[in-house]
Amino acid sequence: MKTTQTIFEDGGHKWTAIVRDPAKPEFLIDTNEYLVQHGGQGLLLDPGGSEIFPAVFSALSSEFDPSKIAGIFASHQDPDIVSSLALWLEFNPQMKCHVSWLWGSFIPHFGGKGDTFVPLPDEGAVIPLAGLQLQAIPAHYLHSSGNLHLYDRQARILFSGDVGAALLPAEKQGLFVEDFSSHIRFAEGFHRRWMGSNEAKRQWCERVSHLEIDMLCPQHGAIYQGADVQRFINWFDELHVGVLRS
Amino acid sequence: MTAEENTSEWQGGDEAFVPVATESSSGAALDLLRIVRINEEIKRVVSVAFKINIMALNAIFLAKRAGNAALGFGVLSNELRVFSKDLREGMMALTRQIHDLVAEVSVILQESRYDRVFAEAALAAPDHAQLHTVLERREARHGERADRIASLRRGLRLAIDDAARLVELGGVLAKSAKIEAAYGAGFASSLGQVSGEFDGIVEEIRSSLDSLRRSGFFGGSA
Ligand SMILES: [Fe+2]
Numbered sequence: 229m230k231t232t233q234t235i236f237e238d239g240g241h242k243w244t245a246i247v248r249d250p251a252k253p254e255f256l257i258d259t260n261e262y263l264v265q266h267g268g269q270g271l272l273l274d275p276g277g278s279e280i281f282p283a284v285f286s287a288l289s290s291e292f293d294p295s296k297i298a299g300i301f302a303s304h305q306d307p308d309i310v311s312s313l314a315l316w317l318e319f320n321p322q323m324k325c326h327v328s329w330l331w332g333s334f335i336p337h338f339g340g341k342g343d344t345f346v347p348l349p350d351e352g353a354v355i356p357l358a359g360l361q362l363q364a365i366p367a368h369y370l371h372s373s374g375n376l377h378l379y380d381r382q383a384r385i386l387f388s389g390d391v392g393a394a395l396l397p398a399e400k401q402g403l404f405v406e407d408f409s410s411h412i413r414f415a416e417g418f419h420r421r422w423m424g425s426n427e428a429k430r431q432w433c434e435r436v437s438h439l440e441i442d443m444l445c446p447q448h449g450a451i452y453q454g455a456d457v458q459r460f461i462n463w464f465d466e467l468h469v470g471v472l473r474s
Numbered sequence: 475m476t477a478e479e480n481t482s483e484w485q486g487g488d489e490a491f492v493p494v495a496t497e498s499s500s501g502a503a504l505d506l507l508r509i510v511r512i513n514e515e516i517k518r519v520v521s522v523a524f525k526i527n528i529m530a531l532n533a534i535f536l537a538k539r540a541g542n543a544a545l546g547f548g549v550l551s552n553e554l555r556v557f558s559k560d561l562r563e564g565m566m567a568l569t570r571q572i573h574d575l576v577a578e579v580s581v582i583l584q585e586s587r588y589d590r591v592f593a594e595a596a597l598a599a600p601d602h603a604q605l606h607t608v609l610e611r612r613e614a615r616h617g618e619r620a621d622r623i624a625s626l627r628r629g630l631r632l633a634i635d636d637a638a639r640l641v642e643l644g645g646v647l648a649k650s651a652k653i654e655a656a657y658g659a660g661f662a663s664s665l666g667q668v669s670g671e672f673d674g675i676v677e678e679i680r681s682s683l684d685s686l687r688r689s690g691f692f693g694g695s696a
């Protein structure tokens with residue numbers, strides 16, 4: 229089973245990371261899911277693949293009522309991101325899935341009906357959650373051609389999907405990055421190979437540099453916090469991506 | 475396994491609502507395989523029926539050339555053409571039923587994967603009331619789907635039986651054509667050859683339909 233860890237809390241405003249499942253079979257990539265709670269409602273960020281649904285569900289439902297999940301934010305269309313959609317919809321068929329307009333007719337292959345999807349425009353959009361204004365930030369071509377991240381200005385948290393992802397070895401399973409230079413070695417190959425556009429990467433680095441970010445939360449690996457956030461952005465800005473081999 | 479058995483079932487008391495994945499997915503996979511085989515057999519019958527149509531057309535010309543001596547043969551050839559057309563139409567209706575069945579069975583296959591995932595979720599969170607509700611709702615949907623499949627299965631079997639009756643008629647026509655060929659005077663041997671081929675082909679269709687009726691999909695051994 230996965231564990232939940234509160235990474236931000238301010239009254240009814242809360243971020244929970246759902247991470248690390250020792251029982252997960254090795255052939256499945258490890259993923260982090262995040263739940264944003266505000267005013268008794270929840271937004272689930274990149275809920276994960278259907279195979280890991282039991283682990284995510286049991287961890288999440290231990291501290292939140294799954295029928296109160298008002299929506300899912302899918303950073304992009306990958307199976308490890310959102311193939312569990314149909315399973316979550318069983319708990320609240322009215323639940324919305326916020327995703328790039330580009331994938332609006334692709335993701336229904338995972339589940340949902342026409343009115344399940346809220347297409348996000350390329351320039352991003354505000355996603356309201358019981359009065360909290362969350363901001364979908366463009367991250368196209370990083371790695372998916374229709375890709376968005378989610379910024380919570382109040383919590384100063386940026387959920388960054390596959391950007392910042394690291395494929396960590398078994399002995400480095402901490403939730404937060406502890407030593408940037410040793411951590412980033414596990415991120416380098418991934419970013420070179422998966423991120424497709426140097427131009428898009430440049431624009432993203434520029435865009436997020438203007439945001440106040442205490443925590444940068446990727447869908448794989450560990451969370452960057454404090455000075456490591458800017459360290460990561462600088463590192464990514466320098467990295468040459470879109471190459472088969474490093 | 476019948477469609478009615480193609481559902482998962484509950485095990486344990488009210489407090490332990492752990493659904494047990496039965497053979498629903500392997501049963502559905504086997505059904506799908508059998509349906510695919512049935513469909514291949516239907517395609518074979520359609521192509522053979524089309525052959526009868528062409529042969530009957532040639533036989534009609536041959537009878538015309540034979541003149542008065544082959545009047546009866548000509549009439550029978552015409553009837554065989556009509557038979558070929560009816561058979562192909564019957565087979566097309568079967569193909570539509572097959573399509574509906576594939577759609578339903580595919581949903582079972584897809585759902586059975588989710589059933590397994592939900593079963594694991596129920597093990598991980600055994601006392602979750604909402605999960606219980608979701609599982610019950612899914613169970614009810616499975617029941618409805620199993621009913622639809624059972625009715626499609628019966629419909630398909632009836633349609634195959636209808637086709638088999640039609641083929642009996644085709645067999646009688648082919649046998650009669652054989653007898654008529656004997657009166658074909660100078661054309662007797664070529665008419666005899668054609669009617670022999672008719673007979674052979676109708677036999678081929680009959681054996682195809684027999685194997686369809688024996689399919690494991692209808693509880694048979696094939
Ligand atoms: Fe991805």
Ligand SMILES: [Fe+2]
Binds near residue numbers: 306309389390448
């Ligand atoms: Fe990913």
